[in-house]
Amino acid sequence: MTLKPRLLWGGGLLVVVALVAAVALMWKPAIAPVSSPPASSFDAQTRLAGARVVALGDCVVCHTAKGGQPFAGGLPLATPFGTIYATNITPDVDTGIGKWSLEAFTRAIRYGVARDGHLLYPAFPYIHFTRMSDNEISAAYAYLMTREPVKATAPANELIFPLNFRPLLAFWNVLFLHPGAEVADASKDVQWNRGKLLVDGLGHCASCHSPLNLIGGEKLGHAFDGGVVDGWEAPALNALDAAPKPWTQAQLVTYLRTGRASEHGAAAGPMLPVTRDLATVPEADVQAIATYILSIQKPQSTPTADAPAPTAALPPEAKRGAELFAASCAQCHGPHSPMQAVGERPTLAFSTAVNAATPRNAIQMILNGISWHGEDSINYMPAFSQVYSDQQIADLTSYIRAAYSQRAPWKDVEQSVATVRKENDAR
Ligand code: HEC
Ligand code: HEC
Ligand code: HEC
Numbered sequence: 001m002t003l004k005p006r007l008l009w010g011g012g013l014l015v016v017v018a019l020v021a022a023v024a025l026m027w028k029p030a031i032a033p034v035s036s037p038p039a040s041s042f043d044a045q046t047r048l049a050g051a052r053v054v055a056l057g058d059c060v061v062c063h064t065a066k067g068g069q070p071f072a073g074g075l076p077l078a079t080p081f082g083t084i085y086a087t088n089i090t091p092d093v094d095t096g097i098g099k100w101s102l103e104a105f106t107r108a109i110r111y112g113v114a115r116d117g118h119l120l121y122p123a124f125p126y127i128h129f130t131r132m133s134d135n136e137i138s139a140a141y142a143y144l145m146t147r148e149p150v151k152a153t154a155p156a157n158e159l160i161f162p163l164n165f166r167p168l169l170a171f172w173n174v175l176f177l178h179p180g181a182e183v184a185d186a187s188k189d190v191q192w193n194r195g196k197l198l199v200d201g202l203g204h205c206a207s208c209h210s211p212l213n214l215i216g217g218e219k220l221g222h223a224f225d226g227g228v229v230d231g232w233e234a235p236a237l238n239a240l241d242a243a244p245k246p247w248t249q250a251q252l253v254t255y256l257r258t259g260r261a262s263e264h265g266a267a268a269g270p271m272l273p274v275t276r277d278l279a280t281v282p283e284a285d286v287q288a289i290a291t292y293i294l295s296i297q298k299p300q301s302t303p304t305a306d307a308p309a310p311t312a313a314l315p316p317e318a319k320r321g322a323e324l325f326a327a328s329c330a331q332c333h334g335p336h337s338p339m340q341a342v343g344e345r346p347t348l349a350f351s352t353a354v355n356a357a358t359p360r361n362a363i364q365m366i367l368n369g370i371s372w373h374g375e376d377s378i379n380y381m382p383a384f385s386q387v388y389s390d391q392q393i394a395d396l397t398s399y400i401r402a403a404y405s406q407r408a409p410w411k412d413v414e415q416s417v418a419t420v421r422k423e424n425d426a427r
Pocket of ligand 2: 264266325332333345351352353362365378381396400
């Protein structure tokens with residue numbers, strides 16, 4: 001009898017403790033604003049180091065709207081929960097991070113908390129950036145604080161209820177944010193450890209190359225098993241040995257720095273800007289990344305050998321595709337095209353997209369092509385989305401699969417083309 005009120009008391013106390021804990025998790029204090037530190041307060045060497053950090057972190061890729069000023073924000077990022085806009089990280093005092101102290105900036109990078117205390121969405125990859133060293137963070141800060149301030153406010157996010165209520169992110173963070181510096185593995189050499197740090201931290205490779213669970217967290221135990229981002233498949237980084245030709249260290253470094261690899265293919269879609277950033281960092285960083293990536297390969301069944309000759313007995317859709325290919329693609333991809341004759345150019349038989357389990361990336365490549373970049377036109381491929389119907393794109397896709405891959409034909413390709421187009425239009 002006397003137990004009852006005690007139980008009630010105990011229960012009540014537990015609820016209060018839980019509420020206090022939840023509130024402490026969900027609301028973080030603001031960090032006092034500072035007046036923008038003058039450029040002269042950062043030495044040239046730190047700023048230069050910052051340029052490398054910012055390139056490795058792809059900060060400009062997300063924080064720049066189409067045709068907008070670098071770092072001024074406004075780029076929409078589509079998530080299954082709605083659209084999140086990257087914010088302005090130029091040192092503008094009203095709309096950017098001009099009033100942020102290094103302490104506030106560090107808290108954002110390590111814990112995903114903005115200066116005023118609101119929790120940031122994990123579309124900002126702080127769960128990876130948390131591995132950055134203090135030096136890397138202060139170098140990035142120095143670099144960003146010495147950019148041109150731009151007045152620009154990102155549009156308001158369009159997120160579904162209840163995810164538009166930021167404090168709830170506290171519970172997501174309990175599951176997926178494991179703050180703290182990377183612990184070096186003493187059994188591995190310096191290069192490997194440096195690569196792991198760059199891949200897990202600044203490079204945030206897993207944020208695209210890992211599958212996500214229903215609440216947008218990276219699936220536990222499936223790091224680098226492959227993911228989907230912006231309608232593209234980011235292939236498994238631990239199955240590079242399944243490629244028709246296994247990757248070498250040199251090819252992987254070249255791919256990451258130039259966006260193409262002679263026995264594989266070219267970077268396109270969301271991977272293209274990653275390679276453009278990696279082109280600007282010291283080669284040693286990319287060597288380290290490649291060393292680490294090649295060390296995480298899972299054992300594969302024997303890779304398939306060289307390209308098969310196009311088969312005589314093509315299915316009807318591939319036959320139609322063959323004619324379109326001769327008209328629109330062979331001048332670059334045909335066996336005697338100048339592009340093939342230069343050597344160094346990959347044949348489609350080596351392409352991950354053409355050998356993949358689904359036609360998604362092959363369709364994306366044909367629809368979007370690969371955009372012209374500065375002086376370097378070597379990776380250029382025209383976009384065919386306005387040129388061909390869904391059926392024609394599907395025929396071409398079926399043809400390159402039949403002619404260049406030894407794997408089974410893809411099914412329902414036309415349906416996939418329609419789906420990919422619809423998704424692209426909605427983006
Ligand atoms: C994959 C895209 C992506 C990348 C890469 C990225 N960011 Fe962001 N970042 C975002 C988004 C989206 C937000 C806004 C999140 C929100 O509003 O909750 C954000 C917010 C921030 C904020 C908070 C700003 C504010 O006003 O609240 C800072 C600081 C920041 N990013 C710095 C960086 C730095 C430094 C890098 C590179 C090392 C970087 N970001 C790379 C997407 C990205
Ligand atoms: C002006 C030359 C040009 C034309 C025309 C062209 N492509 Fe490409 N394509 C390229 C280049 C360059 C690449 C990047 C790979 C490389 O560096 O060789 C590429 C890549 C691809 C890939 C991806 C290979 C990879 O990197 O994994 C596919 C698939 C593809 N093309 C299909 C086609 C099809 C189908 C057509 C015709 C509808 C076509 N291309 C027309 C130049 C061209
Ligand atoms: C913004 C998302 C994104 C990020 C970040 C990203 N990747 Fe990718 N990556 C992709 C996509 C999508 C593809 C497939 C498109 C293509 O083949 O061009 C790809 C392709 C690749 C490929 C080619 C795989 C193959 O089999 O052809 C390699 C290698 C690769 N990425 C390595 C990396 C590494 C290493 C990092 C980190 C430094 C990284 N990626 C970061 C999206 C991303």
